Amino acid sequence: MSSALQCTDLAKRYPGQLGPALGDEGRGVSFEVERGELFALLGPSGCGKTTILRIIGGFVEPDRGSITIDGQDVTRRAPYERPTNTVFQSYALFPHMRLGTNVEFGLKMAGRGRKEREQRAREVLNLVGLPGMEKRRIAELSGGQQQRAALARALATRPSVLLLDEPLGALDLKLRRQMQDELVALKQETATTFIHVTHDQEEACAIADRIAIMDRGRIVQIDTPQDLYRSPRTTHVARFINVGTVVEGQVKRSGNRLRLEAPHLTLEGPAPSWLAGSPRMAAVLPRARATISEQEAPAAANQLAGVIQRCVFTGSQFDIHVLTDHGLNIQVSAGPHAFAPPPAGARIFMSWLPEDVIFVEDDDQEPSSN
Ligand SMILES: Nc1ncnc2c1ncn2[C@@H]1O[C@H](COP(=O)(O)OP(=O)(O)OP(=O)(O)O)[C@@H](O)[C@H]1O
Numbered sequence: 001m002s003s004a005l006q007c008t009d010l011a012k013r014y015p016g017q018l019g020p021a022l023g024d025e026g027r028g029v030s031f032e033v034e035r036g037e038l039f040a041l042l043g044p045s046g047c048g049k050t051t052i053l054r055i056i057g058g059f060v061e062p063d064r065g066s067i068t069i070d071g072q073d074v075t076r077r078a079p080y081e082r083p084t085n086t087v088f089q090s091y092a093l094f095p096h097m098r099l100g101t102n103v104e105f106g107l108k109m110a111g112r113g114r115k116e117r118e119q120r121a122r123e124v125l126n127l128v129g130l131p132g133m134e135k136r137r138i139a140e141l142s143g144g145q146q147q148r149a150a151l152a153r154a155l156a157t158r159p160s161v162l163l164l165d166e167p168l169g170a171l172d173l174k175l176r177r178q179m180q181d182e183l184v185a186l187k188q189e190t191a192t193t194f195i196h197v198t199h200d201q202e203e204a205c206a207i208a209d210r211i212a213i214m215d216r217g218r219i220v221q222i223d224t225p226q227d228l229y230r231s232p233r234t235t236h237v238a239r240f241i242n243v244g245t246v247v248e249g250q251v252k253r254s255g256n257r258l259r260l261e262a263p264h265l266t267l268e269g270p271a272p273s274w275l276a277g278s279p280r281m282a283a284v285l286p287r288a289r290a291t292i293s294e295q296e297a298p299a300a301a302n303q304l305a306g307v308i309q310r311c312v313f314t315g316s317q318f319d320i321h322v323l324t325d326h327g328l329n330i331q332v333s334a335g336p337h338a339f340a341p342p343p344a345g346a347r348i349f350m351s352w353l354p355e356d357v358i359f360v361e362d363d364d365q366e367p368s369s370n
Pocket residue numbers: 014015017021043044045046047048049050051052199
C-alpha cells in the first residue's frame with residue numbers, strides 16, 4: 001500500500017478543557033495521506049490543526065486513535081523515534097550556532113559521522129537555496145533565510161513525513177509567495193510527504209495537492225483545492241474558503257433538483273450527488289460565476305437586483321459588494337477586461353445558471369452573511 005501516513009480515530013481533550021480539541025463524542029478524526037503528497041490542514045484558529053500535527057510528531061499523546069507511518073504503528077513512539085520532523089513557525093533554530101551546525105544537529109543526534117553530516121548539510125543547503133553558507137551564524141540570516149535554514153535542518157535526516165506548522169506565517173507577502181513555490185519544488189525533488197498547517201486559504205490552495213478543512217475539532221471535507229471551490233459540502237467550507245454568498249431558506253427536493261425559497265428570492269440547482277436523507281441545506285451563489293448586467297431582466301429564479309456598495313480591485317479582478325433590494329449582502333467578482341464596474345450607488349442585476357448554484361449542508365452556527 002502506498003499511503004505514507006494514516007491517522008485513525010484520533011481524539012484529544014486537554015486537561016481542564018471543556019470540550020475536546022479533536023474529535024467529538026464517540027467519533028475521532030481519520031485521514032490518509034499518500035506518499036509524496038502535500039496535504040494541508042486548513043481551518044480557523046482553535047479548530048485543532050496544531051493538535052493533529054503534534055500528535056503525528058509525537059509531542060502530544062492522543063486520548064484515542066493511532067498513527068501509522070510507512071505501514072508502522074508509531075502511536076507509542078517518542079518524537080525522535082518517528083520518521084517525522086517538524087518546522088515550527090518560530091523556526092526553533094539555535095541562534096548562537098552556525099548554520100551548518102544547526103542543519104547537522106539531527107544527524108549528530110542519530111550518531112552519524114562528521115563526513116556524512118557535512119556532505120548532507122551541503123546537499124540540503126543547496127536544495128533550499130543557501131549554498132555555501134554553513135559558516136554563517138543564524139543571527140546573521142534574514143527572516144527568509146532562517147526559514148530556509150529551518151527547512152534544511154528538517155530535511156537533513158530524510159524524514160518520511162515533514163510537518164510544517166504555519167512555517168511561512170512570519171514572512172512578508174512577497175517572500176511567502178516565493179517560499180510557497182519553493183516548497184512545491186522541494187516536495188517534487190525530495191518525494192517527502194508534507195503536512196502543512198495553515199489558516200491561510202490562499203496559501204493552502206496555492207501549494208496543496210489536497211486540503212482538509214477543519215471545524216471545531218473535526219475534518220469536514222477533504223478534496224483538491226479545485227474540488228473544494230467547485231463542490232463545497234457545507235456552509236462552513238463555503239464560508240471559510242469564500243466561495244460566495246451563503247443563502248438560507250426553505251429547501252425542497254424535486255427529483256434531482258433542489259429549490260430554495262427565501263423571502264423574495266428563489267434559487268434552483270442540481271441536488272449534490274452525495275445528498276442522502278434530508279439534512280438542513282442552504283445554497284451558495286459563487287461569486288466568480290455570476291453574470292452581471294446593468295440591464296434589468298424579467299424576474300426569474302437565480303436572479304437578484306441590488307445596489308453596488310463598493311468595488312475592490314484586487315489586482316486580477318474586481319470584488320463587487322452589492323446590497324440587494326431585499327437586504328442580502330452579496331459578493332460577486334468580475335475580471336477587469338470583461339467588465340468595467342459601475343460606481344458605488346449604481347444598480348446592477350446578477351444571475352446564476354442553475355448548474356452554478358451550489359447546494360450545501362447547513363452546518364454553521366454563524367448567522368448567514370445577509
Ligand atoms: N496545551 C493545551 N492545553 C489546553 N488547551 C489547549 C492546549 N493546546 C491547545 N489547546 C486548545 O485546543 C483547541 C485546539 O487548539 P489547536 O492549537 O490545535 O488549534 P489550531 O487550529 O492549531 O489553532 P491556531 O490556528 O490558533 O494555532 C483550542 O481550543 C486550544 O485552546
